[in-house]
Amino acid sequence: MVIESVNNERIKEIRKLKEKKHRDKEKKFLVEGEHLALEAYKSGNLETLIICDGYDYDMDVNKIFVTKDVIKSISELETPYNVIGICNIKENDEIGNKVLLLDNIQDPGNLGTIIRSAVAFNVDTIVLNNKSVDLYNSKVLRAAQGNNFYINIIRKDLIEFVSLLKKDGYKIYSTNVNNGNDVKNVKTNEKYAIIMGNEGNGVSADLQDLSDFNIYITMNDKCESLNVAVATSIILYELNK
Amino acid sequence: MVIESVNNERIKEIRKLKEKKHRDKEKKFLVEGEHLALEAYKSGNLETLIICDGYDYDMDVNKIFVTKDVIKSISELETPYNVIGICNIKENDEIGNKVLLLDNIQDPGNLGTIIRSAVAFNVDTIVLNNKSVDLYNSKVLRAAQGNNFYINIIRKDLIEFVSLLKKDGYKIYSTNVNNGNDVKNVKTNEKYAIIMGNEGNGVSADLQDLSDFNIYITMNDKCESLNVAVATSIILYELNK
Structure with missing residues (x-):
């Protein structure tokens, strides 16, 4: 059966996942296109595929076939793909030894790019505070290119969380x-956490006060600052050596 | 005198600078907001300020006062600033010893971010090929945060240009x-050029063939690739040590 109506009750429910409050409530989110759907599938996060009539994909999950107009009503892209995946949100309390804390990152492209670099340089867990851009925002997911499925990402109050990490020897x-x-001279401990700050304001004073060390990247002073995704990536690269 | 009409001839001419072909012809481009206008001024690239009636800025250049509607008709932002600068395009044939070649970069945010990192890590000249996103695109300029005024940026056919560089000892x-x-083991010569490729396809085969060395960044193979602005920044950071 092909769902033809954009007002179908199931489609209405799926469309709600474009809003953060529904994603948080349902613990589900959407990914667009075969590449991201396949990454979700391989990592065990894919629940359902919504597929444009006439296409099919070799993934063993629940499938809903719909018309192009129905796909269009769900997509956030001007030119939608022929497939959208519904994924389960998973958060893991096992945070590992290498943790990246993001204090109020606002730009979705920056967050997605940081997720990609964090996987590349072996971070175990990314912790976002509640003011950060939402992880399941479609622009974040596009910039992350599926890497969000290969790293634990959780949301916490960072002040409280840093205190817990310190007690635990990080x-x-x-x-x-x-x-x-x-940063090129920094030798890390076995367990550590790096705090990166907001695009305009850097790391908040409260969090700076809780830190054991400050690190910086040497650069020409004609440049006021690096893009935050670049700065994070260089620090992760250097500490991963 | 305050220009009130969006159909004023001078304003029509200025508005044309939103298009690449007019920027190329007039050798001028626009920057929005006080921060970028000030960077243009400090670096000697600012020709004229277009200022919203009721405001003024302490820069010694030609000034045109206009209404908010006129500013809005020129701006590419939803919420325009009160000032827009007209800047002169300058290209310099003295390219220095450290050159970055960008082979077909498409995303304006990536190009702007790369410009920022290139200034931070002491690149002398960035060379774009003709298929790259236009340097004077407003999104590129916003992401570059004024750093485009502190580095020489030129456009060339990269195949021809690399051949010239090689003859010249780069x-x-x-x-x-x-x-x-x-890249962490690479010791650079005095004169060198780095070629970075397109977001999806990397460096084109023709340019790879002309290269003396290939370099890579070690990373976890769960991550297929880094964002191109991140990869470029890490390489520039490492070679600048």
Whole structure:
């Protein structure tokens, strides 16, 4: 059976997943296109495929066939793909030894790019605070290119969480352009967390106060600052050596 | 005198600078907001300020005062700033010893971010090919945050240009995820050029063939590739040490 009506009750429910509050309630989110759907499938996060009539995909999950107009009503893209995946949100309390804390990242492209680099450089868990852009925002997911399925990503109050990490023996690194240690000379402990700040304002003062070390990247002072996704990636690259 | 009409001849001419062909012809481009206008001014590239009636800025250049509607007709932003600068395009044939070649970069945010990192890590000249996104696209300029005024950026046919560089003693580094030298072990010559490729396809085969060395960044193979602005920044960071 092909669902032809954009007002079908099931389709209405799926469309609600475009809003953060429904994603949080249902613990589900959408990904668009075969590449992201396949990454979701391989990582065990894919629940259902919504497929444009006439196409099919070799993934062993629940499938809903719909018309192009129905796909269009769900998609956030101008030119929708022929497939959209419904994925389960999974969060894991096993955070591992290498943790990245993001204090209020606002730009979806930056968050997606950071997720990609965090997987590349072996971060175990990314922790977002509640003011950060939503992880399941479609622009974040596109920029992450499926890497969100290969890393644990959780949401916490960062002040409380850093206190817990410290009690548990993690060393806390914060970034500060004005003072600290050049990242190229930093030797990390076995367990550590890096705090990266907001695009405009950097790491908040409360979190800086809780940090054990400040780190910076040496650069020409004609450049005021690096893009936050670039700065995060360089620090993760250097600490992963 | 305050220009009130969006159909004023001078305003019509200025508005044409939103199109690449007019920017190329007039050798001028627009920047929005005080921060970018000030960077243009400090670097000697600012020709004229277009200012919303009721505001003024302490820069010693030609000024045109206009209404909010006129500013709005020129701006590419939903919420325009109160000032737009007209800047002169300058290209310099003195390219220096550290050159970055960008082979067909498409995303304006990526190009702007790369410009910012290139200034941070002491690149002398960025060379774009003709298929790259236009440098004076407003999204590129916003992501570059004024750093485009602190680095020489030119457009060339890359195949021809690499041949000239080689004759002139530059060593050519290309990026290739499959083979080559880990960037952390690369010792650069005095004069070198790095070629970075397109978001989807990497460096084109013709340019790879002209390269002296391939370099790569070691990473977890769960991640297929880094964002191109991130990869470029890490390579520039490492070679600048």
